[in-house]
Amino acid sequence: MYKKVLLDNGIPLVSFKSNDVRSVCVGIWVNTGSRHEDISNNGISHFLEHMFFKGTAERTSQAIAMESDNLGAELNAFTSSETTTFYIKALDQYLSHALGLLTDIFQGSTFPLQEIEKEKGIIAEEIKMVEDSPSDLVHDLFNRSVWGDEGLGLSVLGNIEVINGFTRDSLVKYRESKYAAGNIVVACSGNFDDNLLVSYLNKTIGRVHDSLKPEKSFSQKFNGKINIVSKDLSESHICLGLQGVSATSAERYKMYLLNTILGAGASSRLFQEVREKRGLVYSIYSYNATYYDNGLWGIYAGTDRKHVIDVIDITVNEIRNISDTVTDYELTKAKNQLKGNLTFALESTNSRMTSIARQEINYGRYYTPEEILGFVDAVTLDDLKFFAKKLIGGNPFALTVYGPVSERDFKAYEKILR
Numbered sequence: 001m002y003k004k005v006l007l008d009n010g011i012p013l014v015s016f017k018s019n020d021v022r023s024v025c026v027g028i029w030v031n032t033g034s035r036h037e038d039i040s041n042n043g044i045s046h047f048l049e050h051m052f053f054k055g056t057a058e059r060t061s062q063a064i065a066m067e068s069d070n071l072g073a074e075l076n077a078f079t080s081s082e083t084t085t086f087y088i089k090a091l092d093q094y095l096s097h098a099l100g101l102l103t104d105i106f107q108g109s110t111f112p113l114q115e116i117e118k119e120k121g122i123i124a125e126e127i128k129m130v131e132d133s134p135s136d137l138v139h140d141l142f143n144r145s146v147w148g149d150e151g152l153g154l155s156v157l158g159n160i161e162v163i164n165g166f167t168r169d170s171l172v173k174y175r176e177s178k179y180a181a182g183n184i185v186v187a188c189s190g191n192f193d194d195n196l197l198v199s200y201l202n203k204t205i206g207r208v209h210d211s212l213k214p215e216k217s218f219s220q221k222f223n224g225k226i227n228i229v230s231k232d233l234s235e236s237h238i239c240l241g242l243q244g245v246s247a248t249s250a251e252r253y254k255m256y257l258l259n260t261i262l263g264a265g266a267s268s269r270l271f272q273e274v275r276e277k278r279g280l281v282y283s284i285y286s287y288n289a290t291y292y293d294n295g296l297w298g299i300y301a302g303t304d305r306k307h308v309i310d311v312i313d314i315t316v317n318e319i320r321n322i323s324d325t326v327t328d329y330e331l332t333k334a335k336n337q338l339k340g341n342l343t344f345a346l347e348s349t350n351s352r353m354t355s356i357a358r359q360e361i362n363y364g365r366y367y368t369p370e371e372i373l374g375f376v377d378a379v380t381l382d383d384l385k386f387f388a389k390k391l392i393g394g395n396p397f398a399l400t401v402y403g404p405v406s407e408r409d410f411k412a413y414e415k416i417l418r
Contacts, residue, residue, distance in 0.1 A: 233325065235304060242397060248363065252374070299315055309413075
């Protein structure tokens with residue numbers, strides 16, 4: 001059963017209670033991420049997320065890890081372009097202990113100087129891991145090309161030079177400016193005592209001050225252009241895309257279905273045409289990145305240099321022709337795939353916690369699974385064709401190729417994308 005209450009300081013607490021599970025997952029969501037940074041402090045949201053686990057007034061970093069393991073709990077956090085999330089999943093009988101641990105790291109972290117310097121090295125290694133993984137790095141290069149050197153174009157991890165300049169004072173100031181009550185949502189899913197949950201949170205998170213009002217992110221323009229990044233690799237990595245729709249768009253379910261048909265799964269058009277029929281790639285897929293005010297419909301593929309032109313050409317043709325060639329069979333299959341994924345996800349307390357939190361952040365309300373399934377089922381073939389034609393027709397493609405390619409290939413790519 002879904003429920004929403006406001007804590008004493010106005011922070012929304014959204015919850016979904018399930019008596020047939022033995023776990024509970026609680027998450028604290030902060031509306032800040034890499035798009036709220038600038039070049040001078042890029043990576044600070046992610047760095048700060050790490051520092052919350054490095055010790056509080058009550059617990060050392062080792063004690064935090066030991067206590068979490070003693071509870072058999074999963075205590076973790078993650079940062080995206082728009083949000084930073086801290087969560088704990090534990091057996092329902094340990095709810096009080098889990099809340100105590102989660103709220104202590106969120107409110108009581110002290111950011112010890114020696115840990116800050118140590119963490120700079122740890123995150124530098126994380127950045128190097130991405131740089132050594134071309135299939136990951138190409139997405140950062142693509143986002144920077146599409147959105148520019150600010151906001152959505154900034155990497156979540158940041159860069160080593162900027163991170164090395166972070167100080168305890170800069171971390172504290174960033175927390176004070178972003179971690180205000182008006183910027184926080186708490187979500188809980190699983191088996192829990194409502195009164196215990198609300199009472200505990202009111203004594204902790206419910207006392208967070210709202211001294212600073214969060215600023216609105218500026219809207220960004222999609223840049224359809226070609227970006228060639230030469231690197232001596234064994235494979236070329238391709239990111240291709242068009243402007244998509246926002247997370248709040250009324251047409252988001254059409255976007256989900258179109259993306260599923262194009263490149264989500266082994267039966268999708270791109271997987272079947274490019275990999276199974278032609279053997280040009282090992283990995284190819286499409287994805288739908290949504291933000292509160294914008295979106296990106298993207299495709300990734302990795303292939304040998306000699307096949308880059310063919311892979312791009314086939315992919316662009318599939319996209320351009322999909323509005324005229326999509327069938328009822330494909331639409332029905334995509335609906336079943338989406339509905340199955342949704343249903344399976346909601347059987348996990350982690351996924352349900354994430355779902356209700358994102359709904360509160362994006363819409364300020366809760367959509368039941370039945371409502372969402374209804375929205376998916378309501379999309380007709382004519383609806384999808386009209387939407388695809390509008391999304392694709394006349395809009396510029398963006399392309400990033402990373403690997404053993406050169407600028408002399410530019411004209412060939414330009415010709416395909418016209």
